[in-house]
Amino acid sequence: MSIIKDFINKSRIKSPWIVHFDCGSCNGCDIETLAVLTPLYDVERFGIINVGNPKHADVLLVTGTVNYRNQHVLKTIYEQMPHPKAVVAIGACGLSGGVFRDCYNVVGGVDRVIPVDVYVPGCPPKPEAIIDGVVLGLEKFAAKARGEDVSRFETRRPFDKKQADQGAVNVQTTATQEG
Amino acid sequence: MLAQYIMLVFVGLLIAPVAGGLIAGLDRRVTARVQSRFGPPLLQPFYDVAKLLGKESMIVNSWQVFCAYMYLLGAVLSVVLLFLQSDLLLLFFVQAIGALFLVFGAMSAPSPYSQVGAQRELMQILAYEPLLILVFVGIYLATGSFQISEILTHEQPLLFKLPLLFIVLGYALTIKLRKSPFDFSTSHHAHQELVKGVTTEFSGPYLAIIEVAHWYETVLVLGLVALFWSTSLWGMLALLLGTYFLEILIDNTMARLTWRWMLSYVWIVGLVLSVLNLSWLYAS
Numbered sequence: 001m002s003i004i005k006d007f008i009n010k011s012r013i014k015s016p017w018i019v020h021f022d023c024g025s026c027n028g029c030d031i032e033t034l035a036v037l038t039p040l041y042d043v044e045r046f047g048i049i050n051v052g053n054p055k056h057a058d059v060l061l062v063t064g065t066v067n068y069r070n071q072h073v074l075k076t077i078y079e080q081m082p083h084p085k086a087v088v089a090i091g092a093c094g095l096s097g098g099v100f101r102d103c104y105n106v107v108g109g110v111d112r113v114i115p116v117d118v119y120v121p122g123c124p125p126k127p128e129a130i131i132d133g134v135v136l137g138l139e140k141f142a143a144k145a146r147g148e149d150v151s152r153f154e155t156r157r158p159f160d161k162k163q164a165d166q167g168a169v170n171v172q173t174t175a176t177q178e179g
Numbered sequence: 180m181l182a183q184y185i186m187l188v189f190v191g192l193l194i195a196p197v198a199g200g201l202i203a204g205l206d207r208r209v210t211a212r213v214q215s216r217f218g219p220p221l222l223q224p225f226y227d228v229a230k231l232l233g234k235e236s237m238i239v240n241s242w243q244v245f246c247a248y249m250y251l252l253g254a255v256l257s258v259v260l261l262f263l264q265s266d267l268l269l270l271f272f273v274q275a276i277g278a279l280f281l282v283f284g285a286m287s288a289p290s291p292y293s294q295v296g297a298q299r300e301l302m303q304i305l306a307y308e309p310l311l312i313l314v315f316v317g318i319y320l321a322t323g324s325f326q327i328s329e330i331l332t333h334e335q336p337l338l339f340k341l342p343l344l345f346i347v348l349g350y351a352l353t354i355k356l357r358k359s360p361f362d363f364s365t366s367h368h369a370h371q372e373l374v375k376g377v378t379t380e381f382s383g384p385y386l387a388i389i390e391v392a393h394w395y396e397t398v399l400v401l402g403l404v405a406l407f408w409s410t411s412l413w414g415m416l417a418l419l420l421g422t423y424f425l426e427i428l429i430d431n432t433m434a435r436l437t438w439r440w441m442l443s444y445v446w447i448v449g450l451v452l453s454v455l456n457l458s459w460l461y462a463s
Contacts, residue, residue: 008233011226042216044207047223053292053375055237055382058230082235082383 009146012058012084013138015047019057021077023110025064028124029091033061036127043131054080059137061130062116065093065100066107078114084144086137089116090130092123117141184263191262192255199394200224202401206427207367213431224390231387239288239380246284247385253277254395261402264328267315274399278304281377281389288380296376300364302438306445307351313453314351317344318406320460331409338407338418343456345407347449349422352400354445358430361445363438 022030036043037050051057054077066074078087089110092098097108110116117140120133203224211218220226238244257274260266282304285297319325321340322333330337338345354361365376381389404422408414 008229011229012233014220014226015223015230017227039214039216042211042218044211044219045217047219047226051375053379055380056375056378056386058234080237082237084234 009142012142016058016134016138017049017051017056018059018061018134019051019054019077019081020061020063021074023062023064023066023070023074023094025091025093029063029094032124032127033063033090033130036130041127041131043134046131046135048134054078055082057081058085058141059134060085060087060114061090061134062087062094062110063090065097065103066110066113067103067105068107069105071107071113074110074113084141086117086141087114088118088120088130088133088137090120090122090133091125092121095119095121098123187262187264188259191259195258195262195398196391196394199391199397200228202397202423203394206423209424209427210431213427224394228387228390231390232384234383236383236385238385239290242287243284243380244385246280246287247381247388249280250277250284251388251392251395253280254392254399258395258399258402261327261399264326264331267318267325267327267330270327270399271311271315274396275304275308277392277396281392285377285380290380292376292379296364296379299438300377302442303354303357303361303364306361306442307354310347310351310445310449310453313449313457314341314344314348314403317341317453317457317460320457327406330406334410336408336410336414340460341407341456343452345404347452347456348403348407349425350445350449352404352422353426353429354441355396355400356426358426360429360433360436361441362435363441366435 020030020033035041037048054060058081060078060081062074078085087110089095093100094110097103097106100106101108107113118133118137120129122129125133201221204219204221207223208218208221253273254277257270257277260270260273278300282297282300285293285300288294315325318330318337318341321337322330324330357364357366359366363376365378378386378389401419401423405415405419408418
């Protein structure tokens with residue numbers, strides 16, 4: 001049985017299917033993300049396929065600032081992905097909200113809504129950096145599946161559900177005030 | 180005799196999916212080379228399936244799980260029947276039931292993508308089933324039997340008698356493998372407007388089951404192709420390689436058209452070619 005388990009664990013790193021979600025970016029990060037899939041970078045060499053269906057995906061690539069409107073969509077997509085899964089936040093906006101972080105409609109980085117495994121900085125990041133991010137995310141979820149300690153990959157900022165919920169309440173009060 | 184049967188069943192059960200997976204891997208590599216890319220490793224389909232088997236099982240309803248297993252069972256049974264050199268009509272009905280269970284599985288989920296995929300899959304089944312039956316009728320007229328073991332004793336390659344029906348089988352093969360221009364219900368590349376069609380709601384281990392069933396189906400249809408040159412091993416191999424390479428080329432050079440186009444085009448071309456070939460057989 002352990003041979004089969006080893007093969008499955010090995011396969012996890014060799015066959016990452018990605019789904020890409022744009023939380024309202026300026027399109028810069030999206031173009032770089034899609035450039036990764038072109039024949040120039042040819043990520044199918046590593047078994048990476050862009051699937052467009054969260055139920056089939058292993059890695060969620062998120063670009064752009066999360067706002068109060070799309071945080072629910074982001075959460076739903078994350079919850080529809082079967083375990084084991086990894087989340088890669090791409091670009092300055094995905095990491096922290098970027099230059100838009102103080103806007104009234106912006107929640108902040110992706111990690112305010114869902115737990116993020118890998119941060120790929122840049123505005124926009126290079127395609128090579130995005131490939132590196134996906135590979136790091138895969139190593140992390142393979143380690144998790146083997147039951148290893150993943151603290152060496154520890155995320156920069158812990159996932160704070162309470163803060164995200166408070167944000168959701170804020171937008172409702174703002175809406176009532178405006179109305 | 181019994182030992183021979185057991186060996187044939189073993190070949191059908193275990194060697195067929197390995198061959199199907201390798202063909203899928205080769206397909207992806209050749210496709211990549213055609214698009215001037217390097218392409219994934221040859222064993223990539225096996226990595227994909229192993230990974231999917233290791234994922235959490237998220238199901239919409241239990242009927243869906245049943246349908247995935249029935250699809251696999253239909254595909255496996257038809258391949259085993261092929262290797263046991265059984266009746267072509269029996270094989271045809273078993274594979275049709277398997278194909279229909281995939282549609283039932285997709286229909287059981289209320290997702291619009293899954294529903295659209297299921298409807299399109301039904302259209303595809305509607306397009307290729309009559310053609311497949313006509314090919315079998317042609318084989319019957321040429322050899323006098325639906326039994327594969329008797330067809331194999333035919334001393335002359337069937338291709339010489341049924342050249343037009345071989346083209347018709349090629350259409351059925353392209354639809355069955357869900358390759359362009361007939362990739363309506365789902366395709367490997369998952370074009371965004373369809374997401375994944377008929378397989379949208381299947382995930383994790385159940386998607387792996389469907390993938391393995393698809394390998395079996397590939398072997399089944401290629402086995403039917405091989406029947407057309409069953410007299411020599413080299414002829415059979417050349418025919419298989421040639422047909423599959425042409426299939427990959429067509430996949431890469433054609434765009435997807437509409438299902439209405441598929442129904443009218445495939446039926447008109449398929450029926451005309453079949454009738455021509457059948458009447459020629461009848462006259463000679």
